[in-house]
Amino acid sequence: MNLSKQQIRKIVYEFRNNLSYEDYHKKSSIIYNKIINSKWYLEADTIISYVSTNNEPDTFTLINKAFSDGKKVAVPKIINKEMEFYYINSLDELEKGYFGILEPVNINNKCVPENVCPLMLVPGVAFDLNNNRTGYGGGFYDKYLSRHTVHTIAICFKEQIFEQIPIDEYDIKMNKVITD
Numbered sequence: 001m002n003l004s005k006q007q008i009r010k011i012v013y014e015f016r017n018n019l020s021y022e023d024y025h026k027k028s029s030i031i032y033n034k035i036i037n038s039k040w041y042l043e044a045d046t047i048i049s050y051v052s053t054n055n056e057p058d059t060f061t062l063i064n065k066a067f068s069d070g071k072k073v074a075v076p077k078i079i080n081k082e083m084e085f086y087y088i089n090s091l092d093e094l095e096k097g098y099f100g101i102l103e104p105v106n107i108n109n110k111c112v113p114e115n116v117c118p119l120m121l122v123p124g125v126a127f128d129l130n131n132n133r134t135g136y137g138g139g140f141y142d143k144y145l146s147r148h149t150v151h152t153i154a155i156c157f158k159e160q161i162f163e164q165i166p167i168d169e170y171d172i173k174m175n176k177v178i179t180d
Contacts, residue, residue: 005134005166008126015159016055027157028058030180035121036065040151040176044119046072048085048111048150051094051102056123057155057180063091074111074118076140077103083140085111113150120150122174127154128165131174145172153178 003011019027035041047066052059066073067090074085078098087109088094097103113120122141126134133154135141145152154174161179 003162003166005137008134008162008165009137012125012160013054016157019055019157024055025058027180028061031057031155031157031178032061032065034178035062035153035155038153038178040119040153044071044117044151046074046111046113046116046118048074048113048118048120050121050123051075052123053101057157059121059155060091062121072111072116075102075104077107078140079107083144085113087111113148118150120152122152122154124154124156124160124174126160126162126165127156127174127177128162130164131177132165132167132171133174134165134167134171139170142170142172146170151175155179 041047047063049059049063050056063073072087074087075094076083076085086104086107088104088106093105094102095105111118122133124133124135131154152174154177156177156179158179161177
């Protein structure tokens with residue numbers, strides 16, 4: 001089955017939009033437990049994470065867990081069509097930004113992944129069995145990851161995994177994909 005990125009996005013958006021409240025939280029909880037028990041999470045001093053929106057697997061619980069475990073947390077902000085990550089100390093330090101996604105208010109403390117032991121949680125629409133990723137079409141993560149070396153874990157629901165997805169030369173492969 002050769003689907004285009006647009007067709008794959010449509011399939012995944014429909015699936016996520018139709019998830020029941022119970023299924024969403026059950027699936028997100030399974031992913032959360034796999035992450036917090038992973039060696040990558042346990043060894044990381046910094047968690048670089050997206051802030052979930054539109055029925056993406058929940059990252060709010062994970063971010064709060066990282067705070068309680070004494071880890072530093074950085075989340076993305078889009079400025080002039082470039083994505084950078086900034087440290088936050090609380091989810092209260094977020095406000096709606098680019099495309100209505102919660103972003104840090106304070107951008108005085110930029111995270112430079114090469115200076116810390118980070119784990120980066122990456123969102124995406126679809127992934128394949130070779131850890132390839134289809135994002136939302138803006139290229140923000142691919143551009144960022146082409147400039148920084150960091151251990152990436154994509155998180156998604158198992159219904160977002162395809163045998164093979166179309167990839168372009170600029171698409172960055174994930175180190176690992178964790179699903180429910």
